[in-house]
Amino acid sequence: MTAAATEGQAREHVTPDTVHIRAPKLVGDEPATLIPVTETTPPESRSDKKERTRRAILDAALTLTEDTGLAGLSLRQVAKEVGIVPTAFYRHFDSIDQLGLALVEESFGALRAMIRDTRQGSPSLGQIVDRSVDVLAEHVRDQRAHFGFIAREKSGGSAPVRDAVRREFAYFERELATDLARLPMEHWSADDLRILSNLIVGSMIATSEEILRADPRDLPDIKHRARTQLLMVIVGALNWKSSAPS
Amino acid sequence: MTAAATEGQAREHVTPDTVHIRAPKLVGDEPATLIPVTETTPPESRSDKKERTRRAILDAALTLTEDTGLAGLSLRQVAKEVGIVPTAFYRHFDSIDQLGLALVEESFGALRAMIRDTRQGSPSLGQIVDRSVDVLAEHVRDQRAHFGFIAREKSGGSAPVRDAVRREFAYFERELATDLARLPMEHWSADDLRILSNLIVGSMIATSEEILRADPRDLPDIKHRARTQLLMVIVGALNWKSSAPS
DNA sequence: CCTTTCAGTGAACGTGCGTACACTGAAACT
DNA sequence: AGTTTCAGTGTACGCACGTTCACTGAAAGG
Structure with missing residues (x-):
């Protein structure tokens, strides 16, 4: 366990790549092939990634409000659900109201x-x-x-x-x-x-x-x-x- | 000012008698007579007073939810508006939902x-x-x-x-x-x-x-x-x- | 008169909140 | 190659929240 962490610096915190995507649910989920997925899909521009996170935020909010309404929705809940740090929310929306x-x-x-x-x-x-x-x-x-x-x-x-x-x-x-x-x-x-x-x-x-x-x-x-x-x-x-x- | 406080122990915190009543708005508010009001209306039973506070809580809640909805209503807000300490709320309702x-x-x-x-x-x-x-x-x-x-x-x-x-x-x-x-x-x-x-x-x-x-x-x-x-x-x-x- | 009841007090706790600030590192641009 | 941009990080802050607990003092009741 600890040995595996020596190379590759196993990061505990989530990165943009670990953003939870809820909507599209890609097809073709055959057992993993030889090449890792991260290398089969390299061409994702910065703005693409941002848009993806934005979508994830919208979807998370849509799900979370189902219980509590928008009034009971907190920035931190959304961030946690999406897999980003709370402050990163502001890169996409000024406030919950804007969302x-x-x-x-x-x-x-x-x-x-x-x-x-x-x-x-x-x-x-x-x-x-x-x-x-x-x-x-x-x-x-x-x-x-x-x-x-x-x-x-x-x-x-x-x-x-x-x-x-x-x-x-x-x-x-x-x-x-x-x-x-x-x-x-x-x-x-x-x-x-x-x-x-x-x-x-x-x-x-x-x-x-x-x-x-x-x-x-x-x-x-x-x-x-x-x-x-x-x-x-x-x-x-x-x-x-x-x-x-x- | 300070002299007046020597007798009667001017209390800063609110007592049951200072509960804000919103609904009835009693008539007959002629200029204060000789006798203080607190002595003209002594016969208020304990349960009467409780009921009065309960009403005040309901009215306060009704007013406060106008902006935020029940979801955005906090026990502490209500208590402050009514003029009681937060914990006293529990003497009347188990929770905001019960309210x-x-x-x-x-x-x-x-x-x-x-x-x-x-x-x-x-x-x-x-x-x-x-x-x-x-x-x-x-x-x-x-x-x-x-x-x-x-x-x-x-x-x-x-x-x-x-x-x-x-x-x-x-x-x-x-x-x-x-x-x-x-x-x-x-x-x-x-x-x-x-x-x-x-x-x-x-x-x-x-x-x-x-x-x-x-x-x-x-x-x-x-x-x-x-x-x-x-x-x-x-x-x-x-x-x-x-x-x-x- | 003495005891019980109980609406309201006040301090203290743990938690989740929005937001500020300085930062990192990779993509984008020149 | 060197610089800029910027999505996301991590810490830290002050605040409002619900709830706990032991308490007080006046009304109610024996």
């Missing part, structure tokens, strides 16, 4: 990807509803951590992060309103479209939160409920002008 | 009071909607702190508190479903009533959160939106069975 804002951006990236999926093909109303709910459920499953983060920080402790989440949702809602305008809704005002959009987004958020915390076995029930609710809302919107005399 | 659960109970007490208000008189559908939104807005204004607490901790950091909030909402939703059953909704299944109830409660929660964070000047807009949405939902529900063949 939070980056996570908001990233999480809404996932959300936008979902929307893109939903927009592909737009048949009958009923089919739009079915497809929307399916896509939502699927994305919540695949992006659990991101959706959970958004749901938590929407009313969370950090004002800047909270506001950022809300701004994104408002933007999102406006986008849906313009989408709705393309449907055959006879001469709706922009205001009314926004109101409808707000209702739908709210219902979608509630559904996401429910999926997040529910037992996966209950997912069909939740999807059924979401579909029904969406349908109720749409039917209501279509009949609203005529049947509701103020 | 949180007490606040959940109290907050939903306020919510139930609101429901009671809403139920008084049940005229036409349109009037029910108007009245419901008015009562909601009014109660959110009057019970800002409690509603804010619920909204925050619904997805907050402490699992027991979070679960308690959700349980209360589920209960609440079930209650609304039985209320809805009394309306003339032709042979709806219990399941469908629950789905509708879930949708309405969700929309109400969203509205509350919006009122909480919005400028008071925007309240009319928000109320208009809430009314419209509620109406859309109800109209949709009424027309749903017939016009949505899946």
Whole structure:
């Protein structure tokens, strides 16, 4: 044991190369070949390595906040999880709040990807509803951590992060309103479209939160409920002008 | 100054009698009469005093969580705000989580009071909607702190508190479903009533959160939106069975 | 009147926190 | 080859935290 330490200076502390990577999980993990991995992959530039650590920090934060929320996340926890010394955190983010804002951006990236999926093909109303709910459920499953983060920080402790989440949702809602305008809704005002959009987004958020915390076995029930609710809302919107005399 | 301290032993540290009371704000604060207040109100039993401190703790917690959430609330902060020494906290609650659960109970007490208000008189559908939104807005204004607490901790950091909030909402939703059953909704299944109830409660929660964070000047807009949405939902529900063949 | 109860005190502890500072060593640049 | 850049290191600091323990003194109760 002690003899082995004579050559190569076995360092106890972690180096940039020992950074824990969580996301990609490379394939091809056959039994180790002749050549050590560290020599098979030499071309990693300094900025590549930095980006890798940044990702590791974001992933660690995403995982750690799952229990405590961003408010209960400490710089030191993140650093330990990533495998760097606490002060090194500052090379990537000015503060936990900055980290939070980056996570908001990233999480809404996932959300936008979902929307893109939903927009592909737009048949009958009923089919739009079915497809929307399916896509939502699927994305919540695949992006659990991101959706959970958004749901938590929407009313969370950090004002800047909270506001950022809300701004994104408002933007999102406006986008849906313009989408709705393309449907055959006879001469709706922009205001009314926004109101409808707000209702739908709210219902979608509630559904996401429910999926997040529910037992996966209950997912069909939740999807059924979401579909029904969406349908109720749409039917209501279509009949609203005529049947509701103020 | 120093002379005055000779008799009566002017104590620097706070005693139970200096506990900061926030809630009741007694009336009748005429200029001090001949007799010191401490002698005009001698009959305060030990348990009364304890209850008073307990209230002060709850109120202080309610105020302090407004910035940071329950997760960011420390026993020492609360104690300082109340005017007791940190360890005295344990005379009233086992932990911050227990405090949180007490606040959940109290907050939903306020919510139930609101429901009671809403139920008084049940005229036409349109009037029910108007009245419901008015009562909601009014109660959110009057019970800002409690509603804010619920909204925050619904997805907050402490699992027991979070679960308690959700349980209360589920209960609440079930209650609304039985209320809805009394309306003339032709042979709806219990399941469908629950789905509708879930949708309405969700929309109400969203509205509350919006009122909480919005400028008071925007309240009319928000109320208009809430009314419209509620109406859309109800109209949709009424027309749903017939016009949505899946 | 004497005893018990108990809300509140005050000192002390160990821990984890954010942040400052000076540093190292390899990659990047000239 | 020589210099600069900079991600990550390691120490050290002061602070706020939760919790422990022995205590005090007035109200409650026999």
